[in-house]
Amino acid sequence: MLREDAMGTGSRDASHSLFEAFRGGFERALATGVVQVLSEDPQLAFVVTVNESDLAYSEGTAESPTSTITMRDGVIHDLVSNAEVYDSRVVTFSSRLSLTGDKKLANFLLNLVMRPTAAVRRHFEVARDLATMHPIADVESVHCPNGQILRQALADFRPLLISGILDEWEVSSWNPKSLESHFGRYQAVSYLPWTIRNYTMRDAPKYSGGAGLPGALAAHFRPPSALQSAVPLGFPQLWLGSSQSEAKTVTGMHADCLHGFLCHVFGRKKLLLYSPDQEQLLYPFRAFNMYRACWTGPDVMDDERYPLFRQARPIEITLHAGDVLLIPFGWYHCVYALDPVMSISYPVEVS
Numbered sequence: 001m002l003r004e005d006a007m008g009t010g011s012r013d014a015s016h017s018l019f020e021a022f023r024g025g026f027e028r029a030l031a032t033g034v035v036q037v038l039s040e041d042p043q044l045a046f047v048v049t050v051n052e053s054d055l056a057y058s059e060g061t062a063e064s065p066t067s068t069i070t071m072r073d074g075v076i077h078d079l080v081s082n083a084e085v086y087d088s089r090v091v092t093f094s095s096r097l098s099l100t101g102d103k104k105l106a107n108f109l110l111n112l113v114m115r116p117t118a119a120v121r122r123h124f125e126v127a128r129d130l131a132t133m134h135p136i137a138d139v140e141s142v143h144c145p146n147g148q149i150l151r152q153a154l155a156d157f158r159p160l161l162i163s164g165i166l167d168e169w170e171v172s173s174w175n176p177k178s179l180e181s182h183f184g185r186y187q188a189v190s191y192l193p194w195t196i197r198n199y200t201m202r203d204a205p206k207y208s209g210g211a212g213l214p215g216a217l218a219a220h221f222r223p224p225s226a227l228q229s230a231v232p233l234g235f236p237q238l239w240l241g242s243s244q245s246e247a248k249t250v251t252g253m254h255a256d257c258l259h260g261f262l263c264h265v266f267g268r269k270k271l272l273l274y275s276p277d278q279e280q281l282l283y284p285f286r287a288f289n290m291y292r293a294c295w296t297g298p299d300v301m302d303d304e305r306y307p308l309f310r311q312a313r314p315i316e317i318t319l320h321a322g323d324v325l326l327i328p329f330g331w332y333h334c335v336y337a338l339d340p341v342m343s344i345s346y347p348v349e350v351s
Contacts, residue, residue: 015044022112025114029051029108033049038068040072046059066105067102067105069106070100083289088111089210120289128276131157144226146230150230150231166264169263171266174265177200186217190211205244223236234349238344240343242267249336255284258348259348261346262325264320270316271333271336272333273331274313274314276331283296319343
């Protein structure tokens with residue numbers, strides 16, 4: 001009996017720890033309802049009721065939950081201990097989580113565990129300080145910059161609009177039809193059932209949202225030599241698809257917790273960049289790790305909740321085929337697809 005009591009107490013402690021992580025990242029609800037959390041240990045089952053302004057915890061199971069999150073292989077512990085790297089798109093987590101019912105609500109709750117590292121917090125401070133001391137009103141354009149220019153821009157947390165380094169990709173030959181002709185049958189996002197063709201069809205509303213670059217495309221779109229020789233590049237991400245409205249973002253307002261080069265292949269893509277010293281006007285999420293989303297943005301303004309956003313001043317950039325945009329750590333931005341578009345981004349770790 002003592003052993004069973006101890007196990008029950010340990011299970012409840014683990015459940016409470018995860019709930020406290022959810023509550024620590026909560027500000028207000030993006031969706032409301034009842035979320036059932038299940039694990040391989042029945043004693044770990046608990047329920048989170050998500051209201052507009054708070055979360056409530058109860059042990060056991062709910063009769064008719066809005067969402068159910070089923071966790072395997074100790075995920076209930078890993079979510080708390082690996083909050084700095086949790087990302088539902090990463091197979092390490094996605095393969096061990098099963099979501100049913102309202103997935104938007106389930107993902108909102110899971111994302112509340114995100115926490116930045118101390119280094120990430122320090123780099124946000126550096127980015128804000130540099131932007132305050134050296135205000136940037138426009139993005140400098142450079143043609144075929146050498147490695148020293150690129151490294152200095154990274155050190156200064158300064159955006160650059162780069163031309164002339166994607167010639168090796170033969171960008172002029174790529175458009176939705178040619179991409180579909182060569183790669184249409186390949187899966188675009190590993191955890192979704194659609195192929196490249198589903199993203200290139202006329203008026204298709206789908207957008208790949210920064211999924212890992214599929215191997216079939218990686219063999220053709222190799223890291224640009226000008227970038228690869230200048231800085232260490234991380235795994236590339238694919239941004240493919242279109243928007244149904246030029247007034248609606250395909251990527252909402254956020255800041256990445258690393259530097260990145262956005263290499264544009266076809267279509268027109270508009271970005272609004274906000275310098276890090278404007279952070280207090282943008283209402284960023286409390287819960288974040290590798291990127292920091294915002295509660296507001298140009299297409300989701302709410303003057304009652306987020307009145308300061310009206311004071312924010314963006315720098316507008318429109319990318320065309322062959323352009324590369326260096327987006328430094330801590331620069332908030334949102335993205336519009338003015339046409340069917342394709343871009344490939346490469347992260348660069350902050351030193």
